[in-house]
Amino acid sequence: MKILIIEDEKEMRRNMRETLEKEQFLVETAETYKEAVNRTGVYNYDLILLDIGLPDGNGLKLFEHLKKNGYTDSLIIVSAKDSLDDRINGLNLGADDYLPKPFHMAELNARVKAVLRRNKLDGAQVLEIGNLKINPERHLVHIEDQELELNRKEFDVLFYLCTNKNRLVSKSALAEHVWGDYIDQADNFDFIYSQIKNLRKKLAEAGATIEIKAVYGIGYKLVIL
């Protein structure tokens, strides 16, 4: 899968590139409106990550340009201007998702994969990890053909960690993704720990060959045993 990152901030670009390359994506980058127009004119991409705050032209205009020139693949808008107008304009134009800065690398990864799964694989993909089979559409988890009973949030936690397997998922990234903006206070991290503990117990009892490891004070990492 080929991804184009259009982002003017150099370090931001590097971070995003590194993260996505770790997931075996083919990543190219563009720094300016002009460069983006040139690149998209020549190559095809499965997904474009577009920063709408480009210095030499509004990112939304670039998006319009892309659509006019027949770009039909996935596009995620990235913006430091987390404003409702941008979000609505972008989604109205047909962006697949909207990612406000600052975001966690795990979140970027999850969003990219979710959009690609939806658009490229019609959402029908069953994720196999260790001896688990996860169906994201139907929220079902099977371990060796035995269904693992999980509530909605437990499923979300597990799926998010699986999407980011072998990667560090910080506690706040997990909290924001699963519980939304409502639980963003640091003193709720004990709460996340307790949710993880429940999930671990269920996985262990069902004989899953994956493990959720704690990474110091930062977060968790799902590894295949």
Added chain:
Amino acid sequence: MKLLNYTTGHLAVILIFLLGIWAVIFYFEILDEIYDSMDDGLDNQKILILRKARQDPFLLQKSEFEDGNYIITPTTANISKTYKDSYRDTLMYMENESEYEPVRLLESVFRQDGNYYKIKVVTSMVEEDDLRKELFISLLYLYAGLILTILLLNRYFQKRTWKPFYKVVKNLENFNIVKDSNIEKEETNIEEFKLLNKQIGRLLDKTVQSYRSQKEFIENASHELQTPLAVSINKLELMAENNDLPEKAMEELAVVLSSLERLTRLNRSLLLLSRIENRQFDKSEEINWNNLIKQFLIEFKDLSNFKNLQIEFEEEEEISNKSNKDLAGLLISNLLRNAILHSPAESRIVIRVKSREIQFENPGNKSLDPTTIFQRFTGSNKKSSTGLGLAISKTIAEALEIQLSYEFRQDKHLFRVKF
């Protein structure tokens, strides 16, 4: 002190002196004039008496005043030669008043039939103490009349003249920097008030402008912080992920990350706050607040279960109105989260929907300061909290034109949303 009273007070003092000086001058002028005309009268009488005496020499024998106002006594030629007419004041016994009263006296000499005579003519004179008394009383009346007139005129003119002034003051009082851009001013022909209106207008323009640019500054600054924050957090996440750091360094990294995340939350809250303040929100969506609360109770179920909190939702009434869904949701979730965070474990939270009011009640040991609780960075002393949650709630309530208030009763914090 009102300007009216102030000027009248000063006028009253000045008038006392002015009228006093005027009275003294007037008194002496009048007195001088009276003497002058009295002396003329005496002179005239003397001439009439002398003419009469020439026809009736018997008159020359009148040596007592009695019923007349003159006496004639013989004198010598020597005295007569050097004698000059003299007018002077003297006292004479008045039968009608049974006391000595001042009189004006003319002494003169004349010659008739070779003999010299001295004549004294008197006329009753104005009583100076009476004159002074009359003058004083008249002055008092004049003084009182003047002050009263000034007061009445001032009052009358003040109503008309000062109207633009009072209007501008009243409008300033009602001026709200969040909503208004300037105040309405009364048209006036008076130069001073024109100047006042103009300068107030300018001042307000400047104030509103700097208020707005300050708000925009907060919003822009928050925007600008997003990218460097994202870069820093992501770099650290990648660094931690690469697994090549010693444990000690990872621990430090965790601390830095959590500080940066706190900064991110703070920045997001500030951005949210200024965005709510700076924008107009569409309020045309029908919101059922009961359903909204139910929805958030589900969202927060994990968290409240974790703290073993018992949340009771008492629906006495159903509230729905036209509002903004995003803001309404933020308000409810903020208040609910606030109640959950600040309740001790295993306690009881009550959410009550009354006819025009939603109440959030949670246990606490002592009252928070109701005057500062909704201000920025004053609500919570928890290190992890942004201190902006309640400030955001208040701002949302203002944007939605509903009231949010806090009180403490029977060991319970009570937040009330009134519609």
